[in-house]
Each structure stands twice: as C-alpha cells, then as structure tokens.
Amino acid sequence: AQTVTQSQPEMSVQEAETVTxxxxxxxxxxxxxxxxxxxxxxxxxxLVIRQEAxxxxxxxxxxxxxxxxxxAKSFSLKISDSQLGDAAMYFCAxxxxxxxxGADGLTFGxxxxxxxxx
Amino acid sequence: GAGVSQSPRYKVAKRGQDVxxxxxxxxxxxxxxxxxxxxxxxxxxxxxxxxxxxxDKSGLPSDRFFAERPEGSVSTLKIQRTxxxxxxxxxxxxxxxxxxxxxxxxxxxxxxTVT
Numbered sequence: 652a653q654t655v656t657q658s659q660p661e662m663s664v665q666e667a668e669t670v671t672x673x674x675x676x677x678x679x680x681x682x683x684x685x686x687x688x689x690x691x692x693x694x695x696x697x698l699v700i701r702q703e704a705x706x707x708x709x710x711x712x713x714x715x716x717x718x719x720x721x722x723a724k725s726f727s728l729k730i731s732d733s734q735l736g737d738a739a740m741y742f743c744a745x746x747x748x749x750x751x752x753g754a755d756g757l758t759f760g761x762x763x764x765x766x767x768x769x
Numbered sequence: 770g771a772g773v774s775q776s777p778r779y780k781v782a783k784r785g786q787d788v789x790x791x792x793x794x795x796x797x798x799x800x801x802x803x804x805x806x807x808x809x810x811x812x813x814x815x816x817x818x819x820x821x822x823x824x825d826k827s828g829l830p831s832d833r834f835f836a837e838r839p840e841g842s843v844s845t846l847k848i849q850r851t852x853x854x855x856x857x858x859x860x861x862x863x864x865x866x867x868x869x870x871x872x873x874x875x876x877x878x879x880x881x882t883v884t
Contacts, residue, residue, distance in 0.1 A: 655811075684870055695772070696812075696860070696875040703870060742811050750868055755825050756802055756814025757873065 653678045653745050657760035664733045665768045671718075672728045672763045674743030682748040685719070685726045686757065691739040699741070702726065730765075738767045773876035775861050781882045782851045790846045790879045794863030801844050802873060803836055804860040812860050818844060819867055851883045 654677045664670035676685070687699040702710045702719050709717050714731045730737055740762045747754035774793045782788050794801050799820050804812035805828075815834065817825040820841035829836070833852075838844040848855055858880050862873040 688875075695877050698872045701870050701872070744811075746868070748868070750824075755800075755817040755868060756804070756828065757812070758814070759811030761809070761811050 653680075653683075653747065653758050655743050655745050655758050655760040657743055657763050659763045660761070661764040661766065663766040663768060664730075666733055666735060668733055669729060669731045670733055670765065672730075672741050672743075672765065674726045674728070674760060676724050676726065676743070676745050678724070678745065678747075680747055680749075684746040684748070685717075686744040686746070687715070687717070687726075687728045688742045688744060688759075689737075689739045690742065690762070696742070700728065733767050735767050735769065738765055740764055773861055773863050773874050775859075775876040775879050777879060778877060779880050779882075781884060784852060784883055785850050787847065787849045788851055788881065790848075790859050790881070792844045792846070792861030792863075792876060794842065794844070794861070795865075795874055796842075798863035798865055798874075799841075800864040800867050800871070800873075801838055802862040802864070803844070803846050804862065805830075806858040806860055806878070808857070815846070815859075848881075851881075853883050856881055856883045 683704045685702045690696040700712045718727045742762045743760045744757040776791045801818040803815040806812040814828040818838040833849045835847045858878040860878045861876045864871045864873045
C-alpha cells in the first residue's frame, strides 16, 4: 500500500514571501499521479496542482510550482508571493495508475497548516 | 449544479443510532468517492462508484457502513449503529472520469458527532 508523509504539521510565512511545503511518499509503482489540495477553514477542498510521474518536467500553476524528485519520492510545493488567501491546510495526495483495491481513491498525507503573516 | 453538495452539513447522533449522509455530485460526473476525515488527519478513502456500480468498497471500516448510488447520480452513505469512533467529517467527491489526472471535486463535508 502507498503512504504519503507530510512532515511539517505547520508552516508560517510572511506575506509576499516564498514557502515550500514538503511531501514524501512510498510506492512500488513506477507510474502514478501526485496532487496538492488546499482546504481553507470551513471550506471545500480544492485542487492546487497535479503531476504525472512519468513527466520529468515540474508542474506549475501561476504562483504554485512543484519540485518532483521521482528517485527520492519527493513532491514539494512552492508558493511564491504568498497571499493572505493562501492560508489553509495543504494536503499532498497520491493516486495509483491502476484501478481497484482502493487505488481509485486518493491517498492523502496528514496535511500542513499554512499560516500567512501580514 | 455549481459544485458538489452534501447534506446535512452537521449531524449529531446518539451512539447506536443510524445515520444517512447525502451527496449530490456535479451533474454528469460518472465517478463518485466517499472519504472519512478524522480530526487533524487527511481524508481516507472509503468507497468508489462509477455511475451506479460500486466498484470499490475496500475502505469501508466495517459492515456497519453502507453506500449506494442507485441511479448513478445522488449517493447516500449510511452508518448503522453509530459508534464514537465514527465521529469525523465525511467528504464526497465527484470526477468526470475514472482515474488518471482527472480532478476530484470535493463537497463541503458532513461533520458527524456521535455522543
């Protein structure tokens, strides 16, 4: 079974600064998908960014980018020019390429609480 | 609709009661997922539907948990004889297709408290 580890329960950053959230995962599969989701307080979880494991190029979405290191099984999220609206829980998630046996669902880490200091 | 909706948003149940949680996915989405999110944890997969077929229920923690999606749209998660350990937020998500990079759109969740 796959596992996802987020070792930073909480991170704090000054507004307009850059912050990196860490994520590592364990899998025996060679092809899979990785995601970062954001869960604002009392609001719905939304997708921030996604990455296919077979693509070496790191995904970017505006101020959000990832550093995907497949050999190290690491998938960190970098947020540039942090804004107050970025404050939320951030979850790293894994999805297998295969189906069935729980693989259709996402496997989440425990999350990192991101605080933005004005 | 504009997004995934869930009802009720909050539910308090006495231990031993049965509860039913409803999920309305985004119209046309074939895939529907249920997750359980305990306090301070990430969501954990419970079950998956493709249209009306329940293709995966490997995450359901016990036979007290039952989910259905009879017409391939609205889904209900039922918990019989609730226990305190069932207290959690239950999230529903829907997706246009199965697997891959297809985004799962999440609902606001139902917070279940068992007293």
